[in-house]
Amino acid sequence: MTAYEHMTNMCAIGKRNAGFGGDLKAAAYIEKAFNDLRLKQVRRQRFACYGWDFTDCKLAVHHNGQKKIIPSLPCYHSPSTPAGGVHGEYVYLDSPDAPEAAWKKTEAKILIINQEFLESAALYDKFDRYKPAAVLYVCASRSGVFVGTMDRHIVRGRRALPAAGIEYADAAAIAAEGADALNLIIDAAFIENTYSENVLARVETPGAKKNIILGAHFDTIPLPHCATDNTAGMAVILDAAEKLAGCTLKNYNVDLIAFSAEEIDRQGAADYIVKNAEAIKNSVLMIYIDGCGVHIGRNHIRVIGDEKTEKFLQDAADNTGYPVSTSRGVSYLDHGYVASMGVPAAYLFRGHLNDWHTVNDVPENVSAKQLDAMSDYLANAVLALDGLDAYPNWKIDPATLDKLNKDIASFRIK
Ligand SMILES: [Zn+2]
Numbered sequence: 001m002t003a004y005e006h007m008t009n010m011c012a013i014g015k016r017n018a019g020f021g022g023d024l025k026a027a028a029y030i031e032k033a034f035n036d037l038r039l040k041q042v043r044r045q046r047f048a049c050y051g052w053d054f055t056d057c058k059l060a061v062h063h064n065g066q067k068k069i070i071p072s073l074p075c076y077h078s079p080s081t082p083a084g085g086v087h088g089e090y091v092y093l094d095s096p097d098a099p100e101a102a103w104k105k106t107e108a109k110i111l112i113i114n115q116e117f118l119e120s121a122a123l124y125d126k127f128d129r130y131k132p133a134a135v136l137y138v139c140a141s142r143s144g145v146f147v148g149t150m151d152r153h154i155v156r157g158r159r160a161l162p163a164a165g166i167e168y169a170d171a172a173a174i175a176a177e178g179a180d181a182l183n184l185i186i187d188a189a190f191i192e193n194t195y196s197e198n199v200l201a202r203v204e205t206p207g208a209k210k211n212i213i214l215g216a217h218f219d220t221i222p223l224p225h226c227a228t229d230n231t232a233g234m235a236v237i238l239d240a241a242e243k244l245a246g247c248t249l250k251n252y253n254v255d256l257i258a259f260s261a262e263e264i265d266r267q268g269a270a271d272y273i274v275k276n277a278e279a280i281k282n283s284v285l286m287i288y289i290d291g292c293g294v295h296i297g298r299n300h301i302r303v304i305g306d307e308k309t310e311k312f313l314q315d316a317a318d319n320t321g322y323p324v325s326t327s328r329g330v331s332y333l334d335h336g337y338v339a340s341m342g343v344p345a346a347y348l349f350r351g352h353l354n355d356w357h358t359v360n361d362v363p364e365n366v367s368a369k370q371l372d373a374m375s376d377y378l379a380n381a382v383l384a385l386d387g388l389d390a391y392p393n394w395k396i397d398p399a400t401l402d403k404l405n406k407d408i409a410s411f412r413i414k
Helices: 003-011 022-036 121-130 150-157 168-177 227-245 267-275 277-281 307-320 334-339 368-386 398-411
Strands: 040-063 066-070 072-074 086-088 090-093 110-114 134-139 163-167 181-203 210-217 252-259 283-289 298-304 325-328 345-351
Touching: 003 022, 003 227, 003 368, 022 040, 022 181, 022 227, 022 252, 040 072, 040 163, 040 267, 072 181, 090 168, 110 168, 134 168, 134 181, 163 168, 181 227, 181 267, 210 227, 210 277, 210 334, 210 368, 227 252, 227 283, 227 368, 252 267, 252 368, 267 277, 267 334, 277 283, 283 334, 283 368, 298 307, 298 334, 307 325, 307 368, 334 345, 334 398, 345 368
Parallel strands: 090 110, 110 134, 134 163, 210 252, 210 283, 283 345, 298 325
Antiparallel strands: 040 066, 040 181, 072 163, 086 181, 181 252, 298 345
């Protein structure tokens, strides 16, 4: 089966947000695909997690007796609004240091805030003091987007505020034309005690002592499709597994990991590194895919590791005829968790697509040719590594490792 077919099959499942059932259907699909390839150690690893879902999000702008619906999506972890929604005037804040006057009496009002301010402590303080009824984050160019950081602080750590994202152009129109009132309706559910499943498999090489890890996440935000983020990436892993299952390797097992719950605080990765520590420690490299397959884009590899790792991955691309640029630096998708175990980890993507985390992330955005080229690259990189005379001595420097571990510990919601 081609990568593109795997992608459309998984997209057809619908929403696959962790803990709500669609994720388990996708896990079963991936498990079957691994079994169809006759891979070894195929298994689902269940883990306890929390989950979040929504069924409705509607923003209406009332002005001069007219009502206009603006596209919006709730922020992750947003609570539902009260029945009938939050209805009130809006206050537009163009800076977290906006004068106090702009913040006063926000109790019944909806704040419109530029997304740039997400991590401002001054902003949290003002939320606490002036208690707005709801908040709308303005996002650069996406038509309604999940905002993944600030909302968590507000909901889990502080006050539970209904929060949604709107597009810049819509916010600008509200500011320019004015509005008598906004009405925000969010119907959402947060589940504290649920579970999801990672799916693992191995392309086994008899006698091999070391492993190469290939991974991607298959869960989605609570929207259907999510084609490029990251159904396509998961499909590329399945396709690369098929290509590698047909090869004879000498030195490495290829461990395949399909993560769930990436989109909700990477709970799947946190579980994976605990339950599979031994196999991970015997691995020399991980390659992770998230956000790929778009027709127009740029292939890039971001490496948590040293120059030698980066050079190997670049050379493997050159030899495959796969155009890619590379860089080094820490990033915190699922591969960051594996890197925290001391395994150099590369993040391979093709982007950036402004439709990520929107209803517009559909299969039509994905190029079958790009998926095939990416799985060719993955398989060729694995074969190149297997062909080296000795195990590489690639390292993550201690300061970076320390930072990874500290940052990851701080992500855990207490
Ligand atoms: Zn993703």
